[in-house]
Amino acid sequence: MQGLNPFARGQGDRGRPAPVRHAPLRPEPTPQRAARRDPAPSRLAYRLNRMMLRPIMRRLVHIGIPAFLAVLVAGIWLSDETRRANLTGGIDSIVDKVQHREAFMVKMMTIEGASPVVDKGLRAMLPVALPASSFDIDLDNLRERVLKLDAVEAVELRIKPGGILSATVTERVPVVLWRHARGIELLDKTGHRVASATSREVRKDLPIIAGEGADRATPEALALIDAAGPVLPRLRGLERMGERHWDLVLDRGQRIKLPPEGALQALESVIAQDRAQAMLDRDISVVDLRQKARPVVRLGLEAQNAIRRARGQPELDAEGNPIDKAAIAKANKNSKKI
Secondary structure, three states, X not given: OOOOOOOOOOHHHOOOOOOOOOOOOOOOOOOOOOOOOOOOOOHHHHHHHHHHOOHHHHHHHHHHHHHHHHHHHHHHHHOOHHHHHHHHHHHHHHHHHHHOOHHHEEOEEEEEOOOHHHHHHHHHHOOOOOOEEHHHOOHHHHHHHHOOOOOEEEEEEEEEOOOEEEEEEEEOOOOEEEEEOOEEEEEOOOOOEEEEEOXXXXXXXXXXXXXXXXXXXXXXXXXXXHHOOOOHHHXXXXXXXXXXXXXXXXXXXXXXXXXXXOHHHHHHHHHHHHHHHOHHHOOEEEEEOOOOOOOEEEEOHHHHHHHXXXXXXXXXXXXXXXXXXXXXXXXXXXXXXX
């Protein structure tokens, strides 16, 4: 009995080939995929990208760097002295040709609003050799020179079409005469000097003020003159005393001494009393209002002598000294004998 080997050939299977035993199939190795790239940038690249997105960096790249390169090239080119001289000369020549074109030439000067005296002074103060280029005329400097004239309050200088240098002048208007130790001057409403006067007769229509420092108090003096309407025909002027207060001087030698503060109100009170009692028509030489609580009225010489005669007292002379009638009579008697 043959073995139980199932693969053993039997007698009937001798003509058949033996079955081929195949080795088990091994799975083919899978190809390894390439490592995927991380889409996130590195930290340095991220910061650079963020920095380039800033407006200032974009301006630096588009403007700053080209400008720097241009300046660098220009500096290298201008480092040569000959090139610099040629460039400067060319620019000056072009500028000079443009500035002296016919359209920019000033050929004449006109002055408006000025009196003949001021007009003559202005032309002397504006030594502009015409024709001249408008670029060579410094209007600001000319304006400062014109304003140095006492009679000029304001001036407008401009170059009009047609090559005309126009000066429009506003003159100061004299409103008062100021008499001081150095002479007589005309002042405007602010106390600014306008011109000199040879005498009072030059402008009889203007009131007169006197004393040192009176020019600095001109606005106050004008206010007092306006308030003195009823006695204005008798007004001879205002005198500044000690640069502190005003004396209102009337005809017949009368004086109204006003206080340093509240002078206008004090004058108005005197005017009111004069209207009510005709105080200033009496023989009064001084009305002293410097002390508001104690006003003082000083009688004139005739009124004082009338009172002294009534009292049996000797009369006073112009200097306020008692008159010795006996001595006068004796002197007259001796003179007759001679």
